[in-house]
Amino acid sequence: MKDIKILIADDDETLCYLLKEELVNEGYLVDIVYDGKDAIENIKKRPYDILLLDLEMREIHGEKVLNFVKDNHPSIQVIVLTAKSDVRTAIDCIKRGAYDFITKPYELGQLCVTIERAIEHKNLILTNKILSSKIDQTLPYTIIGESESIKNVTRLAERAAKSESNILLEGETGTGKELFAEFIHKNSERADKPFVAINCASLPDQLIESELFGYEKGAFTDAKTSKQGLVEIANGGTLFLDEIGELSLALQPKLLRFLENGEFRRIGGVSNLTSSVRVIGATNKNLMEEAEKKNFRRDLLFRLNVITLTIPPLRERQGDVVLLAEYFLQKKSPIRSTKKLSEDAKKDLMRYNFPGNVRELEHMIERSVIFSDGEVILTKDLNIPKEDFDFSNYILEDGKLLSLDEIEMMHIKRALDHNKWNRENTARSLGISQKTLYSKIIKYKLK
Numbered sequence: 001m002k003d004i005k006i007l008i009a010d011d012d013e014t015l016c017y018l019l020k021e022e023l024v025n026e027g028y029l030v031d032i033v034y035d036g037k038d039a040i041e042n043i044k045k046r047p048y049d050i051l052l053l054d055l056e057m058r059e060i061h062g063e064k065v066l067n068f069v070k071d072n073h074p075s076i077q078v079i080v081l082t083a084k085s086d087v088r089t090a091i092d093c094i095k096r097g098a099y100d101f102i103t104k105p106y107e108l109g110q111l112c113v114t115i116e117r118a119i120e121h122k123n124l125i126l127t128n129k130i131l132s133s134k135i136d137q138t139l140p141y142t143i144i145g146e147s148e149s150i151k152n153v154t155r156l157a158e159r160a161a162k163s164e165s166n167i168l169l170e171g172e173t174g175t176g177k178e179l180f181a182e183f184i185h186k187n188s189e190r191a192d193k194p195f196v197a198i199n200c201a202s203l204p205d206q207l208i209e210s211e212l213f214g215y216e217k218g219a220f221t222d223a224k225t226s227k228q229g230l231v232e233i234a235n236g237g238t239l240f241l242d243e244i245g246e247l248s249l250a251l252q253p254k255l256l257r258f259l260e261n262g263e264f265r266r267i268g269g270v271s272n273l274t275s276s277v278r279v280i281g282a283t284n285k286n287l288m289e290e291a292e293k294k295n296f297r298r299d300l301l302f303r304l305n306v307i308t309l310t311i312p313p314l315r316e317r318q319g320d321v322v323l324l325a326e327y328f329l330q331k332k333s334p335i336r337s338t339k340k341l342s343e344d345a346k347k348d349l350m351r352y353n354f355p356g357n358v359r360e361l362e363h364m365i366e367r368s369v370i371f372s373d374g375e376v377i378l379t380k381d382l383n384i385p386k387e388d389f390d391f392s393n394y395i396l397e398d399g400k401l402l403s404l405d406e407i408e409m410m411h412i413k414r415a416l417d418h419n420k421w422n423r424e425n426t427a428r429s430l431g432i433s434q435k436t437l438y439s440k441i442i443k444y445k446l447k
Contacts, residue, residue, distance in 0.1 A: 003029065003236065004029065004049045004050065005031075005048045006028050006048065006049065006050040006052060007030075007032075007039065007042055007043065007050070007051050007052070008030060008032045008052045009033050009038075009051065009053050009054060010032075010053075011034050011054065012054070015104075019052070022108050026108075026112055031046070031048075035060065036057045036058075036065045037060045039053070043069065044273070045271060045273065047232065047235050047273070048073075048076050049076065049077065050077050050078075050118055051069060051078045052079050053078050053080050053081065054080075054081045055080060055082055062080070062093075063096075066093055066098055067096070070096065073228070075232075075233070077099040077118035077121060078098040078099055079099055079100050079114055080094075081102055081104060083103065090103075099118045100114050143176075143179070143180070143183055144324055145317060145320040145323065145324070146323060147320045149316055150317050150320060153312065157180055157183055157184050160184060161183075161185075161188040162187075162189075163307070164278060165307050166278065166280070166303060166305075166307070167281070167307045167309065168281050168305040168309070169283075170284075170286075171311030172284055172313045173284045173356070173357065173428075173432065175313055176357075176359075178197060178242060178282065181280045181282065182240075184280060185238040190237050190238055193234075193236040193238070194235075194238075195234075195238050196233055196234040196238070197240040198212065198241060198242065200242065200244050201246035201436075205251055208247070208251060209254070211230055212229050212255075213231060213264045213266055214226070214227045214266040214267070215227050215229075215267035215268050215269075216267065216269045217268075218268065219266070219267045223268065226266070229264070229266065231258060231277060232275055235277060236276055237278075238280060239279050239280070240280045241279060241282070242282045243282065243284070244281035244282060244283050245287055245290055246435050246436070253297070256299060256303060258275075259304070260303065261274075262274045313357050314357045314360075315353050318350055321350055321354070321361065322350065324358060324361055324362075325346075325365055326341065328361065328362050329377075332366045339368075339377050340375065340377065341377050342376050342379070344379050345377055345378055345382055348379045348382065349384070352384050356429065364384070368381040368383070411430075413444075413446055423437055
């Protein structure tokens, strides 16, 4: 089964019946409508890959249907079915966005070739959209590590990939949750479909909603054209929601509705659309505790964590530190002169705790490649932070310990001062999101 959805819009009922029969035999999924009005209504309700469009139809002309598709569902590839006398009109339609045209009577082989080329064109469009969504396509699809903890979670990820269940990835910031999400996608039945990611902590609520579900033309002041959301772009593939614990309570019911039945509505839209995606969420929070605090919906959590995988921090897989460091050296070094770690540098890397996990190690190696003088990276080139934690700082004169809130406030203030109040750097060093850091600054009234 090709799993490609085609809508035929033609007022010739006999032709439609025969064409549908032929295309179904070729493995396509096919719907039929007999006028332009029904074509538009069907497109509003269901996702299609291809529209086979006759121009001369009752009520609404094919050109108006084409205009609607290009304004509202630009990823649908329109192939115009036209009589020989209307070739000039068909060419005008191509100028307005149709993919191609076929003259009647058509040959099935020619039509199937055109459909396959149109699908390839659609996939190129989706790839460009995915790249513009800043998805890092350079990540490897194999998990690097020989420690027992990483092998165990990798085995579980491989088994989970074969299912269609939603997955929740837990773990500290920088442990590689997005890498595991891509690993699961690439080992699933959806591997040839899009992998689309969004960071729920990086955008305000209004922008996250429009990015996820899209919007209709005129939905707000700057909405001069309709826009597809990421759930549409990811149709058939995987949607990765990073830092899902930061999703606001206002948006959580909309995501829950989508997870329950695959239905969503664009901002400003009146029709329900559907999309088939597998959702992988990731968080550095304990969402069960967040649910107890009423910060996260319990029903949404149960929809997400059908399968839960916990990604171990780097300090629990110290045997992988040198292995990862050497991988990053190959990745970051100039092609003709890969640098190497000195034996002392390897030992010092093994001793370090890596609060920022794999991401901190990657940045450390990248920095050392840039600033080291020779072909061998020494300990001084790594610039490993000194771990000068002094527990006595948290004991009062009467011998009592400070509360957890007091310790957290002092630690965040110290981190802010150390980073000269650069919130991005401070959040990264603390292993939390900027949104969480900002809420802590407000909570503790830090200045």
